[in-house]
Amino acid sequence: MPIDAPTPHVTAGPRVGLRPFTPGDAAEFTARAAESTALHRPWLFPPLTAERYAAYAGALTGDPSRAGFLVCEHGGDPGAGGPIAGFLTVNNIVRGAFRSGALGYGAFAHAAGRGLMGEALGLLLAHAFGPMDLHRLEANIQPGNAPSRALVRRAGFRLEGFSPAMLFIDGAWRDHERWAVTAPCG
Numbered sequence: 001m002p003i004d005a006p007t008p009h010v011t012a013g014p015r016v017g018l019r020p021f022t023p024g025d026a027a028e029f030t031a032r033a034a035e036s037t038a039l040h041r042p043w044l045f046p047p048l049t050a051e052r053y054a055a056y057a058g059a060l061t062g063d064p065s066r067a068g069f070l071v072c073e074h075g076g077d078p079g080a081g082g083p084i085a086g087f088l089t090v091n092n093i094v095r096g097a098f099r100s101g102a103l104g105y106g107a108f109a110h111a112a113g114r115g116l117m118g119e120a121l122g123l124l125l126a127h128a129f130g131p132m133d134l135h136r137l138e139a140n141i142q143p144g145n146a147p148s149r150a151l152v153r154r155a156g157f158r159l160e161g162f163s164p165a166m167l168f169i170d171g172a173w174r175d176h177e178r179w180a181v182t183a184p185c186g
């Protein structure tokens with residue numbers, strides 16, 4: 001593969017593909033995250049500097065309890081990497097009898113509201129319940145985060161419960177709804 005070839009997709013659909021975070025994505029990721037603060041706050045705080053991106057991406061790629069995927073829109077030129085539309089992470093992966101992980105995600109502003117994250121989440125579910133050999137994915141969402149609740153509901157997640165003061169976000173312990181989906185049992 002040529003040295004500047006785009007990183008291959010792990011999985012792809014009609015409009016987007018998922019691929020790993022790489023060190024070379026730092027400039028685009030942090031620029032798009034900076035453009036997206038109005039969309040992300042107060043729910044999400046992705047890295048905005050090269051140094052923080054390196055720590056974030058490094059932790060996602062070097063830890064079996066985590067996985068991360070960039071959501072990339074297909075490029076216009078054959079072989080060209082498309083723009084990064086957002087990202088999906090799977091955290092707190094536990095194996096054994098649980099085979100579960102906790103989702104994180106964000107769209108970038110230029111891509112939001114176009115159905116790209118919905119397609120990406122569908123791809124991630126198939127990948128998680130296939131090659132990643134997980135049985136369950138959960139998404140913990142603050143009750144006021146309507147776009148996030150809508151995204152997981154459309155993807156087939158069910159509301160399993162409510163946990164007061166569950167996660168420390170933006171300087172305080174925030175209540176969360178616990179949404180989850182399990183693999184089709186066969």
Ligand SMILES: CC(C)(COP(=O)(O)OP(=O)(O)OC[C@H]1O[C@@H](n2cnc3c(N)ncnc32)[C@H](O)[C@@H]1OP(=O)(O)O)[C@@H](O)C(=O)NCCC(=O)NCCS
Pocket residue numbers: 039040041043044104105106107108111112113114115116117118119140141142145147148150151
């Ligand atoms: C949550 C978040 C990732 C959802 O992203 P999104 O861009 O709204 O999601 P989608 O790409 O699926 O787009 C959803 C909308 O696009 C619409 N849409 C437009 N074109 C579409 C198409 N061709 N196909 C499917 N849907 C399309 C959908 O109908 C949907 O509209 P609706 O919400 O009015 O029903 C985004 O709002 C975000 O980044 N929020 C801030 C970060 C955050 O909250 N993270 C999660 C913390 S728990």
